[in-house]
Each structure stands twice: as structure tokens, then as C-alpha cells.
Amino acid sequence: MSSAAPEIIARKRDGGELTPSEILQFLEGYHRGDVAEEQMSALLMAIFFRGLSDAELGVWTDTMINSGERLALSGLSRPTVDKHSTGGVGDKISLILAPLVAACGAAVPQLSGRGLGHTGGTLDKLESIPGWRAHLSNDEVRHQLETVGAVICAAGSGLAPIDRRLYALRDVTSTVESIPLISSSIMSKKIAEGTEALLLDVKVGRGAFMKDHDRALTLARTMVALGESHGVRTRAQLTSMDEPLGRAVGNAIEVRESLDVLRGGGPDDVRDLTVALARHMLDLVGIDADPAQYLADGSALRVYGEMIRAQGGDPDADLPLGVHHHSVVATSPGVVTSVDALAVGVAAWRLGAGRARKEDPVSAGAGVEVLVRRGDHVDAGEPLFEVYADDLEHLELGVDSLSGAVHIGESSLSAPPLLLEVVSASE
Ligand code: URA
Numbered sequence: 001m002s003s004a005a006p007e008i009i010a011r012k013r014d015g016g017e018l019t020p021s022e023i024l025q026f027l028e029g030y031h032r033g034d035v036a037e038e039q040m041s042a043l044l045m046a047i048f049f050r051g052l053s054d055a056e057l058g059v060w061t062d063t064m065i066n067s068g069e070r071l072a073l074s075g076l077s078r079p080t081v082d083k084h085s086t087g088g089v090g091d092k093i094s095l096i097l098a099p100l101v102a103a104c105g106a107a108v109p110q111l112s113g114r115g116l117g118h119t120g121g122t123l124d125k126l127e128s129i130p131g132w133r134a135h136l137s138n139d140e141v142r143h144q145l146e147t148v149g150a151v152i153c154a155a156g157s158g159l160a161p162i163d164r165r166l167y168a169l170r171d172v173t174s175t176v177e178s179i180p181l182i183s184s185s186i187m188s189k190k191i192a193e194g195t196e197a198l199l200l201d202v203k204v205g206r207g208a209f210m211k212d213h214d215r216a217l218t219l220a221r222t223m224v225a226l227g228e229s230h231g232v233r234t235r236a237q238l239t240s241m242d243e244p245l246g247r248a249v250g251n252a253i254e255v256r257e258s259l260d261v262l263r264g265g266g267p268d269d270v271r272d273l274t275v276a277l278a279r280h281m282l283d284l285v286g287i288d289a290d291p292a293q294y295l296a297d298g299s300a301l302r303v304y305g306e307m308i309r310a311q312g313g314d315p316d317a318d319l320p321l322g323v324h325h326h327s328v329v330a331t332s333p334g335v336v337t338s339v340d341a342l343a344v345g346v347a348a349w350r351l352g353a354g355r356a357r358k359e360d361p362v363s364a365g366a367g368v369e370v371l372v373r374r375g376d377h378v379d380a381g382e383p384l385f386e387v388y389a390d391d392l393e394h395l396e397l398g399v400d401s402l403s404g405a406v407h408i409g410e411s412s413l414s415a416p417p418l419l420l421e422v423v424s425a426s427e
Contacts, residue, residue: 004025008025009042015050027063028063051178068160071111071141073107077146079196079285079287081197082193082197083097084198085200086208087115087203087208088207088341089118089207089341092254092258095304096258097277099307100274100299101150102303106282107150111151111155114355115354118207118342118348118349122152123152124353127364128255129252129317134153148307153311155189160192163185167185180222182209190232191226197281199284200234201236202223202423204216206241206341207244207340207341220236220238225425234425237276237277237419239420242341243338243374245269246269249345249353250348250388251363252364253319253368256319257270261274262295262300272418276419322352322365323365324389324391328383328385328387329383333379334378334409335408335411336372336376344385348368351387351394366388366389367388368398368402372406375412
């Protein structure tokens with residue numbers, strides 16, 4: 001095979017179209033070890049610049065799915081629907097959404113990865129709960145879906161295993177930001193997971209992977225088309241990620257805020273987004289229920305407790321908070337015109353809540369509490385952020401990242417809407 005690899009790379013480099021059998025040979029050859037890392041790196045770079053046609057992308061994604069196992073979720077007594085977020089700062093929505101949608105009668109198999117870079121990972125957040133276990137067997141996933149209705153756990157290594165190697169290679173060859181490569185990476189894992197329906201929360205803005213609205217829309221359309229062509233009812237909601245979601249950014253601190261929302265309080269943006277996403281998920285599987293009611297009456301909180309206990313955690317345990325803390329204050333009076341999500345995400349990461357390499361540990365107690373929002377009046381010396389870390393070195397790094405994160409002016413425009421376009425199959 002490796003003799004054909006240079007020709008395949010050259011054709012993609014020159015803007016040509018690859019045949020299904022060439023894609024299959026190349027990816028399978030890579031999986032077996034017959035195609036070298038440098039050959040795959042070159043093809044990834046060619047795809048980065050030249051893209052993949054719809055036909056090429058379909059075969060590329062199929063081959064990734066077929067490189068591993070598919071979870072068998074059919075035969076459950078409830079319809080299955082999952083949500084995937086492309087990653088945002090303070091995005092703790094899954095912790096509330098999965099039990100909420102389960103309380104309304106669906107089964108939510110949320111098989112997740114860990115956070116890398118400035119956007120946090122759901123598993124890292126949940127691991128701040130004493131005793132909670134991220135790794136479940138396929139039988140345990142199925143059993144928990146049947147009995148509790150919601151599972152958030154680590155995606156097993158058997159799902160689309162080529163993606164692990166490709167993602168690591170993309171990371172070191174600067175080929176992550178390619179729409180066909182991102183779409184096939186996300187969707188191969190979600191399709192292999194076996195969910196019947198999928199809602200994609202595609203974040204757009206300063207704190208998101210996709211800063212540009214048109215690219216986010218193209219990503220959403222590409223992923224919806226891929227899901228639908230593989231028999232998964234798929235919809236995407238574009239949501240704004242210029243400012244952090246809610247007030248808490250970190251691990252345990254985000255679990256606390258999620259519990260506030262599950263108990264009927266918490267920030268409005270977190271609650272409103274959760275309910276809006278829940279409505280889409282329920283609609284995708286034909287369940288006629290009002291999620292706002294299931295949140296307000298404590299049903300979602302009850303399912304959350306069951307979900308955490310089923311994975312060995314204590315939902316009522318005290319959650320850690322870094323022992324070292326510092327208030328970042330306003331240096332001048334005025335009106336908050338923006339809070340920079342990217343700066344806050346980077347600060348949380350540097351405080352220890354995130355990782356630079358996938359094997360790095362994360363701190364449960366590190367994080368940022370955002371005390372102001374756009375439109376608030378502040379005086380000089382008034383706290384803008386409360387910052388937590390496990391040691392002084394991390395504390396200083398996080399505090400430095402927050403200088404200039406809040407813009408203060410004379411007046412502020414109202415915040416842009418959180419919910420942007422919806423992309424459905426029919427478009
Ligand atoms: N998340 C993934 O799983 N894959 C990508 O390529 C980007 C984000």
C-alpha cells in the first residue's frame with residue numbers, strides 16, 4: 001500500500017478527488033501501521049488546504065467508524081438522544097441537561113472526552129465529586145441508561161480508535177482546524193456510540209473553537225448532514241460564546257453552579273440554554289414534555305443524584321475549592337462592556353483546572369468566579385473575579401491572564417442573543 005500513498009497524497013495536494021477505495025486503503029493502512037505517520041501528516045495537511053467532497057467525507061467517516069466497535073443501544077425502553085458541545089468556557093450544561101432530559105423520559109448516553117486547552121471537559125468536572133467513576137463497561141452503560149436514563153462517562157477506547165491517533169497527529173501538525181477533519185472526528189465517535197438522535201451545540205465567538213460565524217455554520221451543516229446520512233436524527237444549535245457561560249469556570253466550581261441550577265437557582269443564561277437544548281433533544285425523539293417544569297419540580301435534581309450514585313459518587317459531598325484565592329478588582333469606574341471568555345478560559349486553565357497535554361492531571365478546586373456581567377456598573381477597587389488555586393504559583397499565572405479580561409467603558413450595548421441559528425436536516 002505505501003507505494004500508492006505518495007500518489008494519493010499528491011492528488012489531494014493538487015485538488016483532486018480520492019476514490020472510496022483509496023480512502024479506505026489509506027486509513028486502514030495507517031491503522032495497521034503500513035502507512036507512515038509522515039504520510040498521514042502530509043495527507044492531513046493536503047486535506048486542510050483542499051478539503052474533502054461530501055462523498056470523500058462520507059467514506060472517510062465510515063472508515064473511522066468501522067475501525068472500532070459500535071455500541072448496541074437498540075432495545076432500550078426509552079429513545080436515545082445525546083448532545084455534543086464543541087466546547088465553551090463555563091460550559092457545564094451537560095451536567096444539568098443529561099438528567100433533565102432523562103427525567104422527561106429519554107435515555108441520554110453521553111460518552112465524552114476530556115478537556116484539552118482552554119475549554120474544560122465534562123469528565124474533569126464530574127471527577128471532582130468524591131468517588132465518581134468515569135470508566136464504565138458497555139454493559140454498565142446500557143444498564144444505567146435503562147435504570148437511571150442518563151450516563152455521562154468516558155468514551156471507551158473501542159469507539160472509532162483511528163480518531164485517537166489522528167487527533168494526536170493533527171494536534172502536532174497544526175491540522176486540527178479543518179472542517180471535514182473536525183466533523184469526521186466528532187461524528188464518527190457519536191455515530192459509533194449508537195444514539196438514535198443527536199443535538200450539536202456549536203459554539204461561536206471569542207471563547208470558542210470556531211471564532212467565525214460562517215465557519216461555525218458550515219461545521220454545523222457538515223455534521224448534521226453526516227449524522228443524517230448515517231441514520232442519526234441530527235440537529236445543531238449555534239450558540240454564542242463571546243462571554244463565559246454562567247459565573248463559574250473550573251471543575252468543582254462548575255459542579256456547584258450546576259447544582260444551584262438543578263435546585264432552582266443559578267445564573268439565567270445557564271438555565272435558559274439548558275432548557276432550550278432540552279427542548280430540541282426531546283423534539284428529536286418525539287417526547288412532548290416541558291423541560292422547564294421538570295427542572296422546577298426537582299425531577300432533574302433527583303435523576304442527577306441517581307446518575308452520580310450509579311457511578312460511585314456522592315452527590316451531596318462537599319466539593320473542593322482551591323485554598324489560595326485572590327480578588328481581581330476594577331482599576332477604574334464605569335460600565336462593563338464585555339467579559340472576555342477566552343481570557344477567562346485561559347485563566348482557569350493556567351490556575352490548574354485544564355491540561356496542556358492529555359496525560360496531565362487537573363485540579364478539582366482551581367477556577368474562576370466571574371462576579372460581573374456586561375452592563376453592570378463598577379467602582380474602582382470593586383471585585384471582578386474571585387480566583388482559586390491549589391498553590392501560589394498557579395494562582396499568580398491565573399491572575400495574570402485576567403488582566404484586561406473585563407472591558408470597562410461609559411455605556412454598554414445589550415448582550416447579543418445566546419441562541420443563534422438552528423441547523424436541521426431539511427436545510
Ligand atoms: N473534538 C473532537 O472530538 N475532534 C475534533 O477534531 C475537534 C474537537
